[in-house]
Amino acid sequence: MNIDKLSQSIGKTIEIKGWVYRMRESKDIIFIVVRDSNDVVQCTIKSDNKDFEKAKSLTMESSVIIKGSVVEDKRAPTGFELKISSLEPVHIAERYPITKDQSPEFLMDVRHLWLRSRQLTAAMKVRHTVVGAIHKFFRDRGYYEFDPPIFQPSQCEGGATLFQVKYFDDVTYLSQSWQLYAEAAVFALEKVYDMSPTFRAERSKTSRHLAEFWMAEMEAAWMELHEVTEVAKDEVRFIIQEVLKHNKKELEILGQDVKKLEEMVKKPFPTITYTQALEILSKKESQKMEWGKDLRTIEEDLLMKHFDTPVVVTNYPKEIMAFYKPRDPKDPKTALCFDMLAPEGYGEIIGGSQRDTDIKALSESLKKMGEKPENYGWYLDLRRYGSVPHSGYGLGVERVVAWLCKLENIKDAIAFPRTQRRFKP
Ligand code: ATP
Ligand code: MG
Numbered sequence: 001m002n003i004d005k006l007s008q009s010i011g012k013t014i015e016i017k018g019w020v021y022r023m024r025e026s027k028d029i030i031f032i033v034v035r036d037s038n039d040v041v042q043c044t045i046k047s048d049n050k051d052f053e054k055a056k057s058l059t060m061e062s063s064v065i066i067k068g069s070v071v072e073d074k075r076a077p078t079g080f081e082l083k084i085s086s087l088e089p090v091h092i093a094e095r096y097p098i099t100k101d102q103s104p105e106f107l108m109d110v111r112h113l114w115l116r117s118r119q120l121t122a123a124m125k126v127r128h129t130v131v132g133a134i135h136k137f138f139r140d141r142g143y144y145e146f147d148p149p150i151f152q153p154s155q156c157e158g159g160a161t162l163f164q165v166k167y168f169d170d171v172t173y174l175s176q177s178w179q180l181y182a183e184a185a186v187f188a189l190e191k192v193y194d195m196s197p198t199f200r201a202e203r204s205k206t207s208r209h210l211a212e213f214w215m216a217e218m219e220a221a222w223m224e225l226h227e228v229t230e231v232a233k234d235e236v237r238f239i240i241q242e243v244l245k246h247n248k249k250e251l252e253i254l255g256q257d258v259k260k261l262e263e264m265v266k267k268p269f270p271t272i273t274y275t276q277a278l279e280i281l282s283k284k285e286s287q288k289m290e291w292g293k294d295l296r297t298i299e300e301d302l303l304m305k306h307f308d309t310p311v312v313v314t315n316y317p318k319e320i321m322a323f324y325k326p327r328d329p330k331d332p333k334t335a336l337c338f339d340m341l342a343p344e345g346y347g348e349i350i351g352g353s354q355r356d357t358d359i360k361a362l363s364e365s366l367k368k369m370g371e372k373p374e375n376y377g378w379y380l381d382l383r384r385y386g387s388v389p390h391s392g393y394g395l396g397v398e399r400v401v402a403w404l405c406k407l408e409n410i411k412d413a414i415a416f417p418r419t420q421r422r423f424k425p
Contacts, residue, residue, distance in 0.1 A: 004038035006070050010080060015067045016041070019116070020058050020093075030055050034066065034082075037121065042076045043068060045084040055087050061116070063090040111416060112425050122250035123412050126243055127401045131195065133242035134216045134395070137235050138193035143218065146185045146192035148178035154375050156180055157322060161200040163211075174199035177394060179324070180379050182219035183355060186390050187382065193218040195397065203420055206297065207409045208347055210398060212418040219392030225336045225354045228391035229312045232340055232350050233269045235395065236310055240265045243404050256406040264309050264343075271312040274334065277303050292317045301345045310349065314338040323365035326356035338393070346403035352393020359383045 001014045018036040025031075028047045032055065033040050043066055045055045058064060068084040097110055098117075107114045114120060139145070155162050156177040163174040178194055185192045195216040202209040218231065240261055243251070251258050272280075277295065281287040285302045289295075294316070295303070304311065315334035318327050325335040337353035356362050359380050363373040373380065401413035411417035416425065 002038045003034070003036045003041045006039075006041055006082065007078070007080060009070045010072055011070065013067065013069045013085065014082075015065065016082070017065050017090075018063070020060055020062045020064060023058060023060065025056070032058065032064075032066075032084075033077075034064065035116075039078075041078060041080075041082055042073075043082040043084050045087060049084065049087075051084070051087040054089055055084070057092060058089055059093050060096040061093040061113075063093075064088065065090060108411075108417075108422060109425075115415060118253055120412060120415075122247075122253040123401065123405050123407065124415060125250050126247050126254075126405050127397070127413065129243050129246045130239055130397060130401055130404070131214075131216075133239045134193075134195060134235070134397075136242075137238045138191075138218060141191070143191040143193045143220075144185075144189040146178075146182060146189060146194055148175060148181040148194065148196060150175045150197065152176075152180075154180075155371070156324075157200070159370075161202060163199045163201050176200055177215065178217050179219065179392060179394070180376075182217060182392060183379070183382055183390065186219050186221040187386065187388075190221045191218075192220075198394075201420075205420065207411075208297070208399065208402075210410055210414065210417055210419060211423075213410075213414065214397040215394045216397055217392060217394040219390060221388050221390045223354075223391040224389055225314065225338065225391060228352060228354070228393060229271055229314065229338050229340075232338075232352060232393055232395070233310070233312065236269070236340065236349070236400070237265055239400060240404065251405070254405045254407070256404065261404070267309045269309045269311065269340075270307065271314060271338075273315040274313055274317065275315065277313050280306055292319065294320050295339075297347055300341055300347050304341055304343050304345065304347075308343055310340050310342050312338050312340050321353070323362060323369055323371075324355050325353040326358065326361065340395075342399070342403045344403070344406075346399065348396075349399045349403065350393050350395045352391065354389065354391040357383050357387045357389065 001016055003016055018034040020032055021035040021040050022033040030045050032043045034043055045052055065088045066084055067086045068082040070080055071083055073081045098113055151172045152175050153172055156179055164171050175198055178196055182192055195214055198213050198215040202211055244261055248258055278289050280303055281289055287302055316337055318335040321335040321337055325337040328334045328336045339348045340350035342349045366373045398410050398413035402410045407413055
């Protein structure tokens with residue numbers, strides 16, 4: 001039986017399978033806190049039990065099968081405990097290397113064991129909900145799942161963060177985004193989405209950047225900027241609702257305020273422009289920023305002090321944007337693009353835009369970046385055969401998990417994080 005179901009079995013005899021989480025021993029009685037993937041329960045065995053010696057042989061993280069009766073006990077941490085009738089060790093664990101107060105670096109070295117911690121188990125469960133919610137959101141709205149290649153011959157988000165890999169007798173790169181391929185797919189499927197591994201050689205050591213992360217992207221034909229920002233808001237709102245529906249317990253373990261999320265999800269998520277964002281920074285934070293520079297982490301955080309929901313920021317300066325983001329005809333210094341920023345210092349969770357359909361403008365932007373337009377011939381072809389307005393965005397799965405779980409570092413939003421300094425175990 002799952003440990004979280006025990007409270008419904010008071011007075012009954014049941015069997016649980018799990019691992020020793022904590023143990024306390026006195027002469028006549030042993031208290032064993034056992035955990036499974038669902039919860040923990042205190043179990044007791046007395047010295048007159050035939051299995052008392054077996055219980056004594058248990059160590060931290062030993063695996064065990066226990067039969068017993070569930071009884072109410074106000075002193076037990078969960079209000080009831082399991083009185084053991086029989087106990088069978090399955091494997092006696094060697095001395096467990098993880099004890100209290102260990103350094104984050106050590107916990108990274110033994111990540112394969114630290115995954116069992118309540119904190120990481122809770123975060124992995126929230127991640128499971130987030131991923132499921134994203135699939136459900138798009139499938140329910142008629143989007144097709146479309147998988148991109150992961151080996152890609154060119155960059156999409158700037159050459160500086162490309163991972164080059166040997167490819168037989170040639171070289172190629174790991175995907176920085178599925179976007180260019182999704183743009184080909186919308187001519188067949190119109191509305192597509194995907195969640196796939198994404199690789200960026202990020203040299204800045206921030207609490208928001210991984211070298212390998214999962215990006216959930218969407219792309220849709222016939223869609224313009226003002227429409228795609230609304231899809232993004234609906235998606236994030238749906239993810240929060242699903243997490244609230246399935247993971248209240250995990251949010252509490254992680255120290256997240258459930259009420260606050262419940263309030264947030266009821267409010268509208270505002271849209272402002274980059275220029276308005278600079279005005280807020282200047283008027284309310286006395287942070288004067290030169291128009292034309294990208295918002296850095298510090299400016300995003302200062303700006304978000306004035307909001308308690310996610311915010312969409314549109315129309316960043318064209319010159320600092322990726323080559324595929326088109327100029328806004330109504331405000332030509334800016335691009336038809338947006339980011340969604342999360343509150344409480346979690347920064348950018350989504351980046352997206354309408355896509356440029358003008359071959360000349362695209363070629364010029366590519367040249368400015370030092371790229372050869374010939375290398376993007378297939379991509380430019382998409383503007384030659386029945387071109388249509390289209391838009392899309394990418395959501396960082398780990399950024400959203402880190403924010404909803406109130407994690408200090410994005411590394412705990414993924415089981416085995418990859419950063420510049422760490423790619424093991
Ligand atoms: P940032 O400015 O924070 O580096 P970006 O502008 O490079 O982000 P995009 O290229 O727009 O990000 O990617 C879309 C989304 O993917 C981002 O909004 C973010 O949620 C996520 N993302 C981007 N880079 C990383 C990374 N290195 N680690 C984890 N998530 C990332
Ligand atoms: Mg980046």
